[in-house]
Amino acid sequence: MYAAFSPANASRTTAQADEQLIQEGRELFLVGCSFCHGQNGEGVRSDNGQLGPSLVGVGAASVDFQVGTGRMPMQQPGQQAAVKKKAYTDEETEALAAYVASLGPGPAIPEESEYTLDGLSEDERREAVVNGGQLFLTNCSACHNFEGSGGAMPQGKVALPLRDSTEKHIYEAMITGPQQMPVFADSVLGPEDKASIIAFLESTKENPDYGGFEMGGLGPVSEGMFAWLVGIGSLVGFAYWIAAHSARSKRQETSA
Ligand code: HEC
Ligand code: HEC
Structure with a gap:
């Protein structure tokens, strides 16, 4: 039963990870993480809630994400782990990931071929970007906003x-679902779909920012609204100002 539910690629990391890497990872873990996640990654509950959740089965991908984006080690328990400068080198992160993966099967760190669209023709790539944009709108923009410009939770x-x-x-992030973000299992969003979403997000970076206030890429309706209210509004204001300061309005003032 367990084998049927655990992710297919989990065994790869556990089988390959060499003992020494796991041992190194365990030492780093005891120093930097066990205070909140427990001596064996089982999680720590304090009187006023949880210091850190159990890491059994979160997988190497989760560690690589959390430590690689600088979220972990968290400085103090609370609200949301902040993104900050990485505290560990790539080798140390790999060791920590190998250790946590050894605690229980979970998603492995993806291979580069899984998240890039190398090997596609120019046309296929363009199609993937369009498809990725659609998938992003249906699956991600509710929280991350249009073009992934972020949003409140x-x-x-x-x-x-x-x-x-x-x-x-x-x-x-898609395979581990940090915090309130859902996990997007392959049955929901296949590997190619994930790669397309990534290609779409990359394409929004390539799109030059034409400068000025870009309004989060909300599209023509809001931009038009902005042009009407602020643009035309300020023109009207300016026209009033000119009229009030013209020679004729001065003469009227002095003769009055
Ligand atoms: C000050 C306490 C604290 C320290 C120290 C800490 N963590 Fe965490 N960690 C947390 C909390 C709280 C969460 C859950 C909240 C969140 O995801 O933002 C968490 C979440 C995680 C997750 C995500 C688990 C999941 O469900 O996917 C991973 C992986 C992780 N920590 C790894 C580490 C590693 C590796 C270290 C050491 C380098 C570390 N943490 C140090 C408190 C801590
Ligand atoms: C229910 C809301 C929600 C949905 C839907 C969602 N996310 Fe997230 N996502 C979050 C939250 C909240 C965080 C911040 C987690 C944290 O800081 O620990 C996040 C974090 C991320 C990050 C990490 C950003 C960073 O700076 O490190 C990425 C990447 C990401 N999401 C991608 C996606 C993609 C791609 C999708 C669609 C397939 C998606 N998310 C759907 C809520 C969501």
């Missing part, structure tokens, strides 16, 4: 803008 949390996320971290 309940309880003072935020779904961050995705402009600075790397391709690998976007993939990992």
Whole structure:
């Protein structure tokens, strides 16, 4: 039963990860993470809630995402793990990920071929970007807003803008679902769909920002509205100002 439900690629990491890497990871973990996640990653409950959740079965991908984006180690329990400068080198992150993966099967760190669309023709790539844009609108924009410019979440949390996320971290976010973000299993969003979404997000970065106030890429309706209210509004204001300061209005003032 368990084998049927655990992700197919989980065994790859557990089988391959060499003992020494796991051992190194365990040592780093005891120093930097066990205070909140427990001596064996089982999680720690304090009197006033949880310091850190159990990491059994979260998989290497989750560690690579959390440590790679600087979210972990968290400085203090509370609200939302902030994105900050990475505290560990790539090798150390790999060791930590190998250790946590050894606790229980979970999603593995994706291979580069899974999150890039290399090998597609120019036309196929363009199609994938369009498809990815549609998938993004249906699956992600509710929280991350149009073009992934970010949005507010309940309880003072935020779904961050995705402009600075790397391709690998976007993939990992989808397979591990940090915080209130849902996990997008392959049955919901196949690997090619995930790669298309990533290609779409990358394409929004390539699109030049034409400068000025870009309004989160909301589209022509809001931009038109903005032009009417602020643009025409200020022209009308300016016309009034000219009229009030013209020679004729001065003469009227002095003769009155
Ligand atoms: C100050 C306490 C604290 C420390 C130290 C800490 N964590 Fe966490 N960690 C948390 C909390 C709280 C969460 C859940 C909240 C969140 O996801 O923002 C979490 C979540 C995680 C997750 C996501 C689990 C999931 O369900 O996908 C991973 C992976 C993780 N931590 C790894 C680490 C590693 C590795 C370290 C050490 C380098 C570390 N943490 C240090 C408190 C901590
Ligand atoms: C229910 C709301 C919700 C949906 C739907 C959602 N996300 Fe998220 N996402 C979040 C939240 C909240 C965070 C911040 C988690 C954290 O900081 O620990 C986040 C974080 C991320 C991050 C990490 C950003 C960073 O700066 O490290 C990426 C990448 C991401 N989401 C991509 C996606 C993609 C792609 C989709 C659609 C397939 C999606 N999300 C759908 C709520 C959501």
